[in-house]
Amino acid sequence: MRSYQAYGAAWMGSLLEAGFGGVLADDMGLGKTVQTLALLQARREAGVAGPALLIVPTSLLYGWQAQAAEFTPDLRLVVLHGPARADSRDEALRADLVLTTYPLLARDRDWLAGQDWPLVILDEAQTLKNPASQMAKTLREIPAKGRLALTGTPLENSLQDLWTLIDWVNPGLLGDRTRFQALFRTPIEKHGDAEAQARLNRRLRPFLLRRTKEEVASELPPKTEILERVDLPKPQQALYETVRSAMDVRVREAIASRGLAAARITVLDALLKLRQVCCDPALVKTAAARSVTESAKRARLHALVSELVAEGRRVLVFSQFVEMLRLIEADLTGAGIPTLSLTGQTRDRAEVLGAFARGDAPVFLLSLKAGGVGLTLTEADTVILYDPWWNPAVERQAMDRTHRIGQTKPVFVHRLVAAGTVEEKILDMQARKQALADALFDDKANAAEALLDEATLQDLFAPLAT
Structure with missing residues (x-):
């Protein structure tokens, strides 16, 4: 692993040990998948009990399986996808990593919410940008001792996207939606309030890690x-x-x-x-x-x-x-x-x-x-x-x-x-x-x-x- 990737995996592990969630928001193409797999491998080697639940867009199922097979072949991976996925549920509870997709959350809601997950991870977590959506409500019902979000774009349209993500990772960190609107979103988006922006950044800094290509992958061609x-x-x-x-x-x-x-x-x-x-x-x-x-x-x-x-x-x-x-x-x-x-x-x-x-x-x-x-x-x-x-x-x-x-x-x-x-x-x-x-x-x-x-x-x- 590159040094920044090793740091990212360790950073996520440290947050989880301290009882917090985090957002790995590295620029696209810097290896968020590899960093996450390294974290999961370390948890397996440390004897952490129970499977991690990883939720991804359907389009990324194949990529995660391929990279897990290449970089962490010892991880016991179970994919819950397709019409026969219920047959794999017992096996999933004995795995290190359970992989499912956003569209299946609503259909599998009762079973997912009925398990005590040591860790839940969202990939392309900007998918969770509408707090009123059925997906967001279902995710909040899934119990998790630790939560991690992976995204290269923590903010897509407005600061509400960010609030939704952070409130799932660390509930209450930014207050409820009404208070966040008053303290941060309106001053920053409507009035360009630099002081409010600085306050928001300070609050987020311990829980959000972002590195750009220019910072850590300067060898990339132009x-x-x-x-x-x-x-x-x-x-x-x-x-x-x-x-x-x-x-x-x-x-x-x-x-x-x-x-x-x-x-x-x-x-x-x-x-x-x-x-x-x-x-x-x-x-x-x-x-x-x-x-x-x-x-x-x-x-x-x-x-x-x-x-x-x-x-x-x-x-x-x-x-x-x-x-x-x-x-x-x-x-x-x-x-x-x-x-x-x-x-x-x-x-x-x-x-x-x-x-x-x-x-x-x-x-x-x-x-x-x-x-x-x-x-x-x-x-x-x-x-x-x-x-x-x-x-x-x-x-x-x-x-x-x-x-x-x-x-x-x-x-x-x-x-x-x-x-x-x-x-x-x-x-x-x-x-x-x-x-x-x-x-x-x-x-x-x-x-x-x-x-x-x-x-x-x-x-x-x-x-x-x-």
Whole structure:
């Protein structure tokens, strides 16, 4: 293990011995899995009784099993997944590590809550960001002597994400949600209160460990981000304006009748339609859209990927829209460029990942939701983000599928953004969210202002900039 990884495993062990929980929030790609396995191996060797329960996204089951087999083969691992998982429950109670998934929590709630778990661990713990969700309620009902959370993005959207996580790890540390809102969230998010930010940081520091790649993995090759603004052709511009003006009216009416908070779903749906126009008119299911055959970003992606493959590069292409990935796949297949794809509908993820590792195709198409976390794809050296997402942490997760320990080649990240559209406004919002996240780890940083207000909405639905 690297020295910082050994320290991380020891840090988690020390907290648990003292009766506290902790959040290992190392940057993506620094080996949170290995550090956790080292902790579990140490607990086994120390004779700690009872199994640890590890809860992961379904997409990461295979990765955890593979890394446990490689690094800690002596650990007795039982996976509770699939229709016959109840048959393994007795065996699970004799194991060192029990592995299950977030979607199964509600179904297995009674059994999980009926055991006394020495340790419960959440991987990709940012999944636990809505305190009112059924998942969050179920997790609170599972008894645990110790709790650990693993996440490269402890804050995704707001400080409420952080409160939910910390309140599960160490209940009461940040007060109840109402008190946290008054003492920290409102002063920091609304007013940029540096003193409140410093108080929050001091309270969190003993229980949250974060190291960045720049600090502990300076040997990693460089990562270069390239922002490419793509001009929409006239027909696509006209479609964008048609959709924008209709959505602007719809959003204003919703806000006037129900208020900004209650109209949130309407706002997000309207923004979704604008983003679909930017990606490809084929995603927009209207008669007007069917008459628009030009797609600037799709054409640019085709040309870019053709150039990269000709240079011998291996490329990851991320989009939030599965239908968009299918259109890209058809374009590249027609051009004789082999592809693999990974989405929420992919049945055998392990086979697809193995095929890419073997070099069966130079291009890997991934949905941001299914392929943006937990994967190690250091065979690739180029990442293309086809459409920007509100949250910079989610995009960094996608980039870091390849820019992580094990990478030996310089990594290039291409962002395709439709010029003058809502996609450029999304980049501005990303910067503000990043400032809020940075402030958690830097007492001198200024907290970001509120992220969605009426002025921001006016900007998002502004006419196409030329």
